[in-house]
Amino acid sequence: MTQSRRMLVLRAVVEDYIRSQEPVGSTSLTKAHDLGVSSATVRNDMAALEDEGYLIQPHTSAGRIPTEKGYRYFVDRLATVMPLSPAQRNGIATFLSGSVSLQDTLQRAARLLSQITGQVAVVASPALSKATLRHVEIVPVGASVLLAVVITDTGRVAQHTLAVHPMPSADDLSRFCDVVNRQCSGLSFTAASERLRSLSADPAWRTSSSVSESLASAFATMADDERAGEMYVAGASKLAHQRTAADLAPLFDALEEQVVIMRLMSTLSEEPGPDGVGVAIGSETHTPGLMHASVVTSGYGRTAAADAETAGRTDAVDSSGSAGADVDGADAAVPSGFADDGPQTAGEPVAFVGSIGPTHMDYAATIAAVRAVARYLTASLVADGGPIGD
Structure with a gap:
């Protein structure tokens, strides 16, 4: 049994569980993925992954589901996904380009990100x-x-x-x-x-x-004003269709604690991963109400985004295009600098944009959507040296 094959099995389990939200068994895994080994071998690999803390078996006769450790391994090793198409970038630009002020743009950005991901979207205005x-x-x-x-x-x-x-x-x-x-x-x-x-x-x-x-x-x-001016939240009601009632109360309590959310997302955006996006899973949030949630966030502003070429990944959507679904009226001009395949200026972000959803969220799609909206906001802020909405 090789470690590399075992991790391919883990990746397959995470992908299937994100898609189905049902425990994954060795037989279905063998049928859905070309792992090159028998169902019995996959079963042994899954048992080993459970012993190592990457998977858990919720019921004796059920398949397995990922743990926080399993999700973390998966997120840290996400493969390159398809870059946003011009139509998808234009879709974002169209939705946001009609803004008349910074406040209007950030409100629109929160609604758009929530619409794309089906999760809670949070956008902060820049601190003075x-x-x-x-x-x-x-x-x-x-x-x-x-x-x-x-x-x-x-x-x-x-x-x-x-x-x-x-x-x-x-x-x-x-x-x-x-x-x-x-x-x-x-x-x-x-x-x-x-x-x-x-x-x-x-x-x-x-x-x-x-x-x-x-x-x-x-x-x-x-x-000396380190506070973000305002925090715009959209899509909280969408979680009601994805979570049990027992999970919703602490999550909504956490969303009410805006200072806690701001501190968490600001930290993630200022210390992102190599792709320019920070991800905290469950207990990594250090927030009781988010123990069963994941947070994906990216900084935006004149010095927000990391060099995409250095990161080894591009702003992207999964192959189904779910993260970059076209928004009606995708004919607006994309702001200068809003691209998903070129370098961005590295440095400290002026604010953040992020998404909060279940731990079984589609990480590739959510990361792609958060990065795309963050880059639009960055490009809009630096366009012609003026603020958003000018």
């Missing part, structure tokens, strides 16, 4: 700490109060009230705003804050020093 300044407008709203409207490169819009004394003239305020946009656009909020503090010390800007100090403090606060 991971964004850079794109533009700021400052307007008076009181005798000694200004309102700063800050637009980031990721499309987030933040508002801060600035208490100032003395209040600069309208002309001084306009000139100050122009200088801030010229000198700070494209900087992180930490760097922008430091730039403003040095500006406030410049005698040439004495009349605007109070504004500069207040705005520098606002930028510093934004730089």
Whole structure:
């Protein structure tokens, strides 16, 4: 008995169980797969895999089903699958391209991912700490109060009230705003804050020093904001058709704990596997409500995706095309950079997109769908240097 053949048997068991959700026996396995050995030999291999913790036999007379260890081995060794077709990429682009704002795009992305996978989809908006300044407008709203409207490169819009004394003239305020946009656009909020503090010390800007100090403090606060702005969830009701009532309650409780879900998915997206996607199975989530679920997530943003050529896999769907099912109206132009067969810029993601489903989910299809939506969001964010929906 060779280890390589035994692992081929394990892969076959996982594939058949994902498809049927019924315990897999040696006879059916031999008929469905060209393993080159007898049913008795496959039975012995399955018994050995059970001893090693990859399979479990739920009932004495039943076949076997994968354990978390079995799923983990399978996920870590997923073979290359078919890349998304142009029509499938256009389908995603069409569904998302009608967005009018960042919020609308992320809501659409969650609905689309849920529609493709039949599972819960979660999409987070970028944290301010991971964004850079794109533009700021400052307007008076009181005798000694200004309102700063800050637009980031990721499309987030933040508002801060600035208490100032003395209040600069309208002309001084306009000139100050122009200088801030010229000198700070494209900087992180930490760097922008430091730039403003040095500006406030410049005698040439004495009349605007109070504004500069207040705005520098606002930028510093934004730089410390590690929280994602919002989390968009879609498809929770779909799990009701896949799970028992006993499993649903803890899962829905887990979904209510948005901070826990955000922390889990952020960690997975920042420390992904070689394919740029992070997968946590059952107890690997360290979340009681997800003990019978798996989480697949990928980062998105200007520095989100790993090089697909280095990863050795491409954004893809399984041979049935389930992960890239065409969306009605697949004629929209695909954003520049939205491709599943070329390099992407490596680095820290600005936010994440992910899917939560049962441990027997179709991992290949789910990984393909999550990566495809993440790459669309990345391409949209960096297109023309503007935010999604521009």
